[in-house]
Amino acid sequence: ILNVEQSPQSLHVQEGDSTNFTCSFPSSNFYALHWYRWETAKSPEALFVMTLNGDEKKKGRISATLNTKEGYSYLYIKGSQPEDSATYLCAFSGGYQKVTFGTGTKLQVIP
Amino acid sequence: SQTIHQWPATLVQPVGSPLSLECTVEGTSNPNLYWYRQAAGRGLQLLFYSIGIDQISSEVPQNLSASRPQDRQFILSSKKLLLSDSGFYLCAWGTSPYNYGYTFGSGTRLTVV
Numbered sequence: 457i458l459n460v461e462q463s464p465q466s467l468h469v470q471e472g473d474s475t476n477f478t479c480s481f482p483s484s485n486f487y488a489l490h491w492y493r494w495e496t497a498k499s500p501e502a503l504f505v506m507t508l509n510g511d512e513k514k515k516g517r518i519s520a521t522l523n524t525k526e527g528y529s530y531l532y533i534k535g536s537q538p539e540d541s542a543t544y545l546c547a548f549s550g551g552y553q554k555v556t557f558g559t560g561t562k563l564q565v566i567p
Numbered sequence: 568s569q570t571i572h573q574w575p576a577t578l579v580q581p582v583g584s585p586l587s588l589e590c591t592v593e594g595t596s597n598p599n600l601y602w603y604r605q606a607a608g609r610g611l612q613l614l615f616y617s618i619g620i621d622q623i624s625s626e627v628p629q630n631l632s633a634s635r636p637q638d639r640q641f642i643l644s645s646k647k648l649l650l651s652d653s654g655f656y657l658c659a660w661g662t663s664p665y666n667y668g669y670t671f672g673s674g675t676r677l678t679v680v
Binding site: 460490492498499500501502505545547553555556557558559560 | 599603608609610611612613616624657667668669670671672673674
């Protein structure tokens with residue numbers, strides 16, 4: 457069983473604050489690392505799929521970095537807004553049809 | 568554009584009753600299709616995936632089954648539900664999702680009572 461851990465489990469931030477959370481995954485047999493945003497009453501939506509060590513991806517105020525050698529990825533949100541409130545999931549892909557999800561970080565942005 | 572439909576949105580079923588959840592995809596051919604479940608306090612767990620009609624792979628032993636009678640239709644079933652089957656079920660599709668990520672349906676909240 458592959459261990460994909462996300463921290464923190466949940467956090468509350470004030471509107472305008474920047475924040476970041478972590479996804480830890482096995483450092484062997486790495487294929488890809490996915491980040492999803494899952495808003496309440498909606499489907500999980502893919503944010504980033506990262507495949508190369510040192511990858512950095514950006515989408516608006518959200519960015520992510522990847523370190524496959526040490527097995528972690530960071531997701532950053534700059535200037536959090538209430539609409540950023542969601543659960544952020546990471547998923548480790550160890551090859552063909554082998555994707556393991558973390559339990560997510562639940563973010564609440566307080567206006 | 569591709570869309571994925573999943574129904575019903577919520578379901579309350581007694582223990583021992585049957586289950587049928589349906590998922591259809593539009594706007595693509597020969598998609599890889601997936602059923603995931605999220606139980607309380609746990610991450611999304613892959614239950615089944617299918618790379619083609621009548622081709623089903625099971626990842627977790629359980630009393631659930633899946634079928635793919637048509638290219639863009641994926642069905643999750645059970646003959647007799649258990650309390651432990653409660654959870655949030657998500658259908659997903661992708662061409663090569665381990666590389667490019669999944670597109671998820673809207674999910675079904677199943678409560679077995």
